[in-house]
Each structure stands twice: as structure tokens, then as C-alpha cells.
Amino acid sequence: PTRQAQRSSRRSIRTSAAQRDIDTAAKFIGAGAATVGVAGSGAGIGTVFGSLIIGYARNPSLKQQLFSYAILGFALSEAMGLFCLMVAFLILFAM
Numbered sequence: 001p002t003r004q005a006q007r008s009s010r011r012s013i014r015t016s017a018a019q020r021d022i023d024t025a026a027k028f029i030g031a032g033a034a035t036v037g038v039a040g041s042g043a044g045i046g047t048v049f050g051s052l053i054i055g056y057a058r059n060p061s062l063k064q065q066l067f068s069y070a071i072l073g074f075a076l077s078e079a080m081g082l083f084c085l086m087v088a089f090l091i092l093f094a095m
Contacts, residue, residue, distance in 0.1 A: 027091055034088040041081025048073035 052070040056063055 027095060031088040031091045034084055034091060037084030038081045041077050041084070044077035044080070045074055048077060 048070050052066055055066045059066075
């Protein structure tokens with residue numbers, strides 16, 4: 001191939017500064033959107049322990065069983081929040 005054809009093929013591979021800025025902005029927007037799930041996790045944890053308090057107030061004899069259910073609900077809710085945070089970090093640093 002000619003020298004001119006080699007130059008044009010190399011230029012088409014490179015992206016412009018504006019395209020890099022758009023890609024960076026898209027990564028930040030995507031990571032921010034993925035982080036919203038952490039707020040949902042916090043709301044879920046609050047709901048779980050609020051329900052624990054209400055359930056314990058209604059029937060104190062079920063304290064141990066209610067607490068084990070609350071810990072299970074906490075773990076599931078926290079896991080979903082951590083998954084959202086993991087996706088946000090993957091978007092930021094792995095793409």
C-alpha cells in the first residue's frame with residue numbers, strides 16, 4: 001500500500017479528543033446510575049430493621065426467630081447494594 005493509504009488507515013483507528021470526552025462522560029453517568037442501587041439497599045435495610053422492631057413490639061416471645069429473619073433480610077439487601085457498587089467500579093475501571 002502507498003504511504004498515503006497507511007496514514008489514512010492509522011487516523012481512522014484513533015479517536016478524537018471529543019470522542020474520548022464523550023466516552024469518559026458516559027462512563028461517569030453509567031457509574032452514577034449503577035450507584036443508585038446502593039440507596040435502595042439502605043432503604044431496604046431500614047425497612048428490615050423497622051419491621052423487626054414492630055414485630056418484636058407485637059410479639060416479644062418470637063424475638064430469636066424475628067432476629068434471624070432480620071439478619072437474613074439485611075444480608076440479602078446488603079448484597080444487592082454491594083453488587084450495584086461492584087458494577088459501578090467495573091464501569092469506571094474495567095471499560
